Amino acid sequence: MEQKEILAYYSRQEVIKGLLGIANDREVVGAYRDGRYAKRPDVIQYPSDIAAKVKTGIISWHCSVERWHSPMALSTSLSRADLDAARKGFDIIFDIDTKTNFEHARTAALVVCNFLADKGIKPTIKFSGRRGFHIAIASEALPASIDYKPTAARYPEIPQAIAAYIKEKVKNGIMDALIAEAGGMAALANGAALPEMSPWHFVEIESNWGARHLFRAPYSLHEKTWLVSLPLRMFKLKSFSPESATPGADGGPFLVNKPDEASELLVAALDWSAKYRPQTKKIERPMQKGGPIPEEHFPPCIKLLRDGIVDGKKRSFFTLVAFLRAANWPWDRIEKAVEEWNSKNPKPLPNRFVSTQLAWHSRQTRDLLPANCDNDTFYRSVGICQPVELCSRIKNPAAFARLACAKATRKAEKERVINDKRNK
Numbered sequence: 001m002e003q004k005e006i007l008a009y010y011s012r013q014e015v016i017k018g019l020l021g022i023a024n025d026r027e028v029v030g031a032y033r034d035g036r037y038a039k040r041p042d043v044i045q046y047p048s049d050i051a052a053k054v055k056t057g058i059i060s061w062h063c064s065v066e067r068w069h070s071p072m073a074l075s076t077s078l079s080r081a082d083l084d085a086a087r088k089g090f091d092i093i094f095d096i097d098t099k100t101n102f103e104h105a106r107t108a109a110l111v112v113c114n115f116l117a118d119k120g121i122k123p124t125i126k127f128s129g130r131r132g133f134h135i136a137i138a139s140e141a142l143p144a145s146i147d148y149k150p151t152a153a154r155y156p157e158i159p160q161a162i163a164a165y166i167k168e169k170v171k172n173g174i175m176d177a178l179i180a181e182a183g184g185m186a187a188l189a190n191g192a193a194l195p196e197m198s199p200w201h202f203v204e205i206e207s208n209w210g211a212r213h214l215f216r217a218p219y220s221l222h223e224k225t226w227l228v229s230l231p232l233r234m235f236k237l238k239s240f241s242p243e244s245a246t247p248g249a250d251g252g253p254f255l256v257n258k259p260d261e262a263s264e265l266l267v268a269a270l271d272w273s274a275k276y277r278p279q280t281k282k283i284e285r286p287m288q289k290g291g292p293i294p295e296e297h298f299p300p301c302i303k304l305l306r307d308g309i310v311d312g313k314k315r316s317f318f319t320l321v322a323f324l325r326a327a328n329w330p331w332d333r334i335e336k337a338v339e340e341w342n343s344k345n346p347k348p349l350p351n352r353f354v355s356t357q358l359a360w361h362s363r364q365t366r367d368l369l370p371a372n373c374d375n376d377t378f379y380r381s382v383g384i385c386q387p388v389e390l391c392s393r394i395k396n397p398a399a400f401a402r403l404a405c406a407k408a409t410r411k412a413e414k415e416r417v418i419n420d421k422r423n424k
Contacts, residue, residue: 129222
């Protein structure tokens with residue numbers, strides 16, 4: 001295409017709307033005919049920005065999967081902590097490419113989309129512009145925090161975990177679909193000697209995101225094929241062919257999801273990652289001596305909390321689970337106690353929140369104590385701090401339970417000795 005044709009394409013209202021629609025809070029970087037990126041960081045905010053950059057030789061547009069507070073403040077000198085502080089969130093983009101046959105990428109994309117649909121997620125998808133697809137889950141579909149940390153600060157850990165989990169779960173399904181499409185394993189292999197039955201000989205799903213990772217923007221031209229990176233309506237995926245992604249083709253939505261739509265997927269991916277992915281360091285949880293501490297030795301705050309509360313339920317959820325773990329309760333009793341507590345709350349916490357946070361606590365191998373007694377946010381502000389004499393001797397509800405249990409054990413032992421003497 002000549003520059004005037006490229007400029008005419010990027011002057012179309014639907015193209016401008018598509019590019020500016022995704023540009024908010026992102027780096028948007030142009031690339032030249034030879035594939036070189038323009039200077040980073042960069043953004044586009046107005047239609048005139050697009051036209052001005054195209055006139056300098058820009059052919060295609062690439063945007064960051066990360067969303068930033070101030071994209072133009074980014075630099076290569078920023079530390080990991082600085083990047084975490086600057087990041088507002090991130091999207092999940094599965095980049096599916098074919099190694100030999102475009103139909104392989106389409107088949108794999110269908111399997112991945114069906115898997116996500118089974119998880120209650122409605123993904124959006126676009127043609128990459130050359131030989132594959134981008135399957136997207138918007139940042140809004142992820143919870144604001146996970147494992148009591150802001151989700152935005154857990155990049156690239158979270159997208160890497162989700163990609164690895166999905167690759168594992170769809171592996172057999174993609175292989176079966178590829179064989180069925182080809183009419184048999186021999187036809188699929190096409191004479192090649194394969195060391196194993198793996199779909200990754202035929203397609204790739206990118207999973208190694210780095211800082212400030214870019215993907216081709218929707219409605220961008222591809223500088224090698226001159227096709228459009230076109231967002232597709234899901235029902236068109238099965239019959240889609242690259243030749244239909246020409247300038248002027250109608251597109252669909254991209255990066256649109258309901259809030260928290262991917263919460264269950266995220267929890268499942270992190271659980272799987274904790275169990276099956278290689279760990280750099282294993283942390284052993286110290287075991288407390290003795291069995292479960294009986295309820296009669298719990299401090300007044302925990303007893304009141306267990307009767308249900310009006311405000312501060314999320315904080316109190318953490319308090320209850322951390323306390324019961326410190327009290328040596330087995331996990332099945334903790335889950336039952338949490339469910340009973342939540343049912344007593346005037347407005348129970350959503351089941352999704354409860355299951356998500358229980359899953360996180362079940363993965364922890366380190367000791368997690370409830371907040372200390374002087375933390376008014378967890379006790380006094382929710383109306384459960386009603387101290388007794390023993391409270392003046394401890395700093396944490398877990399210490400109250402251990403001390404009360406120890407006193408009761410000593411008292412029982414003393415009475416046993418006295419009774420033994422009387423009976424002699």
